[in-house]
Amino acid sequence: MIRLPLVLFFSAVLFSAGVYGVLARRNAVLVLMSIELMLNAVNVNLIAFSQALHDLTGQAFALFVIAVAAAEVGIGLAIVILIYRNRETINIDEVNLLKW
Amino acid sequence: MTSPGFAKYAWVVAALPIASAGLTLFFGKRTPGRGWIYGVLTVGAGFVLSLLVLWHFVQGGGVYASSVDWFRVGPLRFEIGQYVDGLTAVMLIVVTTVSLCVHVYSIGYMHGDQRFTWFYVVLSIFTFAMLTVVVSDNLFQLLVGWEIMGICSYLLIGHWWEEHVNSSAAIKAFITTKTGDVPFLFGIFVLVVATGTTNIHQIGELVGAGDLSRGVVSAAALLLFGGAIGKSAQFPLHVWLPDAMQGPTPVSALIHAATMVAAGVYLVGRLFEVFVHADPWVLQVVGIVGGITALGAALLGLVQDDIKRVLAYSTISQLAYMVSLMSAGPAGRNAAFFHLFTHAFFKALLFLGSGAVIHAVHSNNMSEMGGLRKPMPITFWTFVIGSAALAGIPPLAGFWSKDELLASASKGHEVVFVVLLLTALVTAFYTTRMVMLTFFGEYRGHGHPHEAPASMTGPLVALAAGTVGVGFLGASFAHAVFFKWVFFEEPEAIRFVPWVAALSTGAALLGVLVGVAVYGRARERDPMLAMGPFTTLLVRKYFMDDLYMKGIVLPVRDKVSAFVYWTNQNVLDGIVNGAARLARWFSRGVNGFDRTVVDGAVNGVAQTAGFTGGLLRYLQSGNVQRYAALLFAGVVVLAVIFTRV
Numbered sequence: 108m109i110r111l112p113l114v115l116f117f118s119a120v121l122f123s124a125g126v127y128g129v130l131a132r133r134n135a136v137l138v139l140m141s142i143e144l145m146l147n148a149v150n151v152n153l154i155a156f157s158q159a160l161h162d163l164t165g166q167a168f169a170l171f172v173i174a175v176a177a178a179e180v181g182i183g184l185a186i187v188i189l190i191y192r193n194r195e196t197i198n199i200d201e202v203n204l205l206k207w
Numbered sequence: 208m209t210s211p212g213f214a215k216y217a218w219v220v221a222a223l224p225i226a227s228a229g230l231t232l233f234f235g236k237r238t239p240g241r242g243w244i245y246g247v248l249t250v251g252a253g254f255v256l257s258l259l260v261l262w263h264f265v266q267g268g269g270v271y272a273s274s275v276d277w278f279r280v281g282p283l284r285f286e287i288g289q290y291v292d293g294l295t296a297v298m299l300i301v302v303t304t305v306s307l308c309v310h311v312y313s314i315g316y317m318h319g320d321q322r323f324t325w326f327y328v329v330l331s332i333f334t335f336a337m338l339t340v341v342v343s344d345n346l347f348q349l350l351v352g353w354e355i356m357g358i359c360s361y362l363l364i365g366h367w368w369e370e371h372v373n374s375s376a377a378i379k380a381f382i383t384t385k386t387g388d389v390p391f392l393f394g395i396f397v398l399v400v401a402t403g404t405t406n407i408h409q410i411g412e413l414v415g416a417g418d419l420s421r422g423v424v425s426a427a428a429l430l431l432f433g434g435a436i437g438k439s440a441q442f443p444l445h446v447w448l449p450d451a452m453q454g455p456t457p458v459s460a461l462i463h464a465a466t467m468v469a470a471g472v473y474l475v476g477r478l479f480e481v482f483v484h485a486d487p488w489v490l491q492v493v494g495i496v497g498g499i500t501a502l503g504a505a506l507l508g509l510v511q512d513d514i515k516r517v518l519a520y521s522t523i524s525q526l527a528y529m530v531s532l533m534s535a536g537p538a539g540r541n542a543a544f545f546h547l548f549t550h551a552f553f554k555a556l557l558f559l560g561s562g563a564v565i566h567a568v569h570s571n572n573m574s575e576m577g578g579l580r581k582p583m584p585i586t587f588w589t590f591v592i593g594s595a596a597l598a599g600i601p602p603l604a605g606f607w608s609k610d611e612l613l614a615s616a617s618k619g620h621e622v623v624f625v626v627l628l629l630t631a632l633v634t635a636f637y638t639t640r641m642v643m644l645t646f647f648g649e650y651r652g653h654g655h656p657h658e659a660p661a662s663m664t665g666p667l668v669a670l671a672a673g674t675v676g677v678g679f680l681g682a683s684f685a686h687a688v689f690f691k692w693v694f695f696e697e698p699e700a701i702r703f704v705p706w707v708a709a710l711s712t713g714a715a716l717l718g719v720l721v722g723v724a725v726y727g728r729a730r731e732r733d734p735m736l737a738m739g740p741f742t743t744l745l746v747r748k749y750f751m752d753d754l755y756m757k758g759i760v761l762p763v764r765d766k767v768s769a770f771v772y773w774t775n776q777n778v779l780d781g782i783v784n785g786a787a788r789l790a791r792w793f794s795r796g797v798n799g800f801d802r803t804v805v806d807g808a809v810n811g812v813a814q815t816a817g818f819t820g821g822l823l824r825y826l827q828s829g830n831v832q833r834y835a836a837l838l839f840a841g842v843v844v845l846a847v848i849f850t851r852v
Contacts, residue, residue, distance in 0.1 A: 129837050138832075199831055206829025 122148035135187045135197040139180060146176045166167040213259035213786035214271040214825060217291040219541070220256050220299050221338035223249040224306075228331035229540055241326045244311045245330045253338070254307050257299035264293045264692045265830055272408065274344055290344035290408055293692030294544060298341040298473065301551040304673065305465040308666035312559050313457040315662035320455075326366060326787055330461070333359035337466045340473070341773045343403040346395045349474070353391075353438070356467045357384055363462060364454040376450040384446035387437015388750050391474075394430030397423060398481070411480035421486055428485040439471025439526045441502040449507075450828055452571075453516040456562030459515060462521050463560050465551035472529045472547055474538050482533065488780060490534040497531025498626040500524065503749065505633040510745040513571045514561045517641045518554070524630060525550050530756055531627065535620045537694075539839065541613040544693050545681045549604035552677055553596035556670035560590035563663050564645060567656035573644040575652035575778035585664045587646050589671040594642050598672045599715040604678035607714070613711050614704045628714055635718025643726035802846040 121144055128141025152168045157165025191197050227249035235242025236805030249325065263271075275286020289295075310330060317323050336359060339352030377609050398404055401423050402413045414424055435441070440448035451463045462468070475482060475493070482490055508520035530541035563586040568576055580587040596605035609631060616624040650656070681689040729777075747753065 130839070149527055169835060201833070203829030206827045 111155055112160045114151065118148045118151040118155065119149065127158075133198050135190065135199050135202070136184075138147055138199060139183045139187070142183075143176060143180060146172055212263040212266075212268055213256065214291045214296075215273065215289075216256060216270060217260050217271075217295060217299065218255040218289045220260070220303065221289075221335060221342050222255075223253045223340065224331040224335040228328050228335065229406040231324060231328045231331060231790055233678060235327060235419045240314070241308065243327050244315050245303025246327045246334075247307070249262055249331070250303055250310050250334060252790065253334075254300075254303040257296065257303045259303065260291065261296040261300055262587070263673075263691070264296050265688070272344055272411070274406075281308065283399065283405070285347050285405060286345055287344040288344035288347055288406075291342065293343055293694070294476070294540040297689070297693055299338065299550055301548055302341060302466050303332065304670075305461055305551055305555045306330070306337075306770075308555060308559065309461040312562070312663050312666040313455075313461075313744070315454060315660040316457055316562055317637060324364065324453070326363075329359050329362050329366075330458075330815065331800050333363070333462060333467070337470065340470055344407055346407060347405045349407070349477075350392070350395060350705070353434075353470060353474075353782075356470065357381060357438075359460050359764070360384070361450070362469055363458040364451045364456065364501045366455055367453075370453075373453040376447075380447040380448045380451045383444050384437040385569075387434050387444050389433070390430040391434020391437070393457065394427050394432075394434065397430060397681070398426040398629045401427070407477060411478070411747070413483050414734050417484070420780045421484075424481055424487050425485040428478075428489045429481045431474060432496075433491075435471030435475050435530070436496065437471070438474070439468050439530065440472070440523050441496050441527060441530055442503060443751065445500060445504060445523050446748070446755060447517050449511075449519040449670075450750075451691075454517050455724050456515065456558060458532065458566060459519070460555045460558030460562070464518065464554040468522060468526055469529075471548050472526060472533070472543060474506050475530065475533050479533070479537070479540050483536070490536075494531050494534030494620070494623055497529075498623055500527035501531055504632070505630045505637065507745055507748060509633065510638040510742060512574055514557070514564065514573050514641060515571055516574070517637060518557055518561060521557075521634060522554055524634060525554065525597075528627060528630070531623050535615050535618075535623065538615040538618070539612070541690055541693055542608070545611050545689050546608035548678055549674075549681075550688070552670055552673040553593045553603070553605055556589060556667060556674055557594040558595065559663070559667055559670065560593060562584050563659040563667065564590075564724075566657075566659055568652045568661070569654070570652060573641065576645045576650070577648040577652075578644040578646070578650040579656055583658045583752055585658060585667060589664075589667040590646070591642060592671045594638045598638045599631055599711055600635075600719070601708075601712055603677065604676075604760070606672050606715075607678035607848075608679050610704075610708050610711055614707045617704065617707050628710060631711055632714040632718045635715040637724045639719045640726055643722060647726075648728075660823060666694045730849055 125141045125144030125148060127148075128144060130137050132141060136175060138175055150172055152166040153169045155173070157169075187197055190202055194201070196202075227245040230245040231242045235245070238244060270290070270292045270359035272652070273286065273288045274286040277285040277287050279285065313326065313330065317326055318328060333356060336355035340349050341354070343349040343352060361377045361381040364380050365374045368374040368377070395405075398410055401419050402410050404410060404413075413419065437444045447469065448463060452459055454463070465804045482493070497581070504520045504523035504527060508517050511517045525546070529546050531545075532543040535542075563578060564576060565571055565585065566577070567583060570576070580596065585765065592603065596603035599606045599609045601607075613624060613627060614633075616627060659667075689828075743748075
């Protein structure tokens with residue numbers, strides 16, 4: 108049985124990798140994937156605590172998060188495809204219309 | 208006390224003409240004949256109703272009084288009410304009779320006049336006002352009617368205002384009577400303040416009970432008499448009445464002979480209690496004023512050429528008869544009212560007759576008349592009846608009433624008696640002169656005079672019948688029924704005094720005979736105008752018009768007007784301009800405040816917002832990753848804060 112602090116440490120590393128990806132990457136697909144990383148880090152956390160506390164709520168919640176993540180990625184990829192069709196790029200730095 | 212019968216409907220008589228005025232005003236011009244029908248019908252109905260009211264008193268009915276509240280001022284109640292006694296009934300008869308005759312007569316006389324309908328409106332309003340005065344049970348209502356009459360008189364004298372002389376006469380009449388109305392108003396104030404009521408009957412009782420001091424009663428009586436002097440054209444305010452003859456002749460008959468000018472006499476008689484309980488010298492003043500006016504005006508009648516002015520002076524003189532007899536106490540008062548009653552008939556008759564003559568020859572001047580008895584027989588005969596009544600020839604109305612007056616004056620008022628007898632002589636003379644100059648001799652005017660239309664001769668005949676008949680109401684052999692209706696406190700027995708009757712008849716006949724002798728044959732020059740300084744004195748009307756003009760009108764016009772003009776230019780305009788300047792100065796201040804402070808605040812807010820927004824917009828880069836970075840930073844900060852707490 109793996110100890111809880113280790114799992115939490117792994118989860119934190121995973122989350123940090125996701126944050127780095129979201130903030131630093133230029134490729135929109137990679138940004139989406141990084142978001143997935145962050146969500147999965149959260150899932151790991153939820154399941155770890157569920158195991159440790161003998162409460163199934165955490166696992167159920169993780170299932171919901173997976174569903175939402177799937178939906179989010181579906182819409183996110185659709186947006187990325189549309190952006191590519193319109194602008195022939197998926198570089199986020201160039202997609203900056205929402206400003207003054 | 209018997210049931211009030213028709214007496215309680217006396218107010219309807221007064222209300223009818225105002226309905227007529229409204230109808231004529233709104234529908235008159237669309238009515239065939241241009242609207243005379245309303246006036247004639249309503250006043251005719253009023254006449255019938257007046258007869259029924261009188262019938263109540265003929266049967267020996269009692270006084271009827273009723274009133275409704277109008278408004279209150281502090282402790283004072285103002286009411287609209289009626290006080291119906293025999294005197295009221297008789298006055299109703301007088302006013303409605305003359306008014307009806309004048310309404311009918313004017314159909315012919317005013318035919319084709321451009322303001323025909325308006326003329327009828329004012330006639331009806333006037334009739335309403337006079338009837339209001341007659342039925343009124345309180346001083347306030349009486350005053351209202353009194354003043355409405357003044358306005359109507361003004362409007363009707365100036366009916367043909369296109370000519371300056373007419374509008375001037377209207378203004379003169381209005382201002383002169385108004386001069387009398389001022390003391391009248393103060394007389395009302397004195398009585399109301401002293402007694403706390405406006406009700407005439409209650410005032411009479413309070414004064415009769417001796418609750419008021421004599422000085423107050425005397426002051427009130429004198430002030431009230433001031434109003435009577437103005438309205439009834441007594442010396443020294445008589446000057447307006449002859450000029451009032453500029454109005455249409457039916458107006459002269461209705462207002463300036465039979466009714467309105469009688470209102471002054473009526474007022475004195477109605478408030479006689481006040482006069483009786485004043486100091487004796489107040490009634491002496493009344494007698495003196497009446498005596499001076501009676502003889503003075505009669506003498507002025509001698510030299511007039513305008514037929515209506517002769518009648519005007521005779522009216523003043525006859526009214527003065529009544530006024531002077533008021534000084535002879537209750538008997539004189541009743542005799543005065545009898546004379547008022549008969550005088551209304553024959554004076555209206557004479558005026559309407561003169562109107563018919565004027566209508567025929569298109570001139571007011573007797574020097575352009577003459578010989579009219581052949582072309583105008585009806586006018587001639589009715590006019591002669593009226594003249595004989597005015598002169599006091601038995602058995603016409605004027606004889607009986609004048610006889611009654613003289614009989615009551617003969618008991619202890621010898622001076623008045625002599626003056627009135629002299630006046631009777633002069634009256635008979637100038638009346639004869641008028642008839643002779645108008646109807647006898649050769650025609651001196653232009654064109655061919657013709658008899659007046661039936662609408663004009665009808666009233667003449669009716670009034671002539673009245674002139675013959677009404678005198679017997681006061682004759683002692685007919686039980687003097689008039690004095691059973693009109694009395695002061697107690698009905699008195701009327702005695703026929705043979706020597707007085709003989710004397711007055713003698714004076715009248717003497718006057719007529721001298722008149723016939725002087726004017727029986729044609730003369731180059733009117734003898735009345737060839738008496739040197741005496742003629743000058745009379746023609747210039749005792750210089751009273753000159754005196755008023757130079758003594759009052761011109762100084763007022765030149766000095767007071769100049770002062771008023773100066774005041775207007777400097778004081779009033781100064782105030783107005785100053786106010787304007789102040790307003791401009793203040794507005795300028797407000798303007799500055801508005802522009803700097805208020806606008807400044809608003810603009811400042813906008814500029815601040817713009818400036819801040821300009822700074823903040825750099826945060827909105829459009830770069831999603833920068834937003835995300837800030838988001839994470841925020842989360843970190845929040846995490847730090849929450850974990851430390």
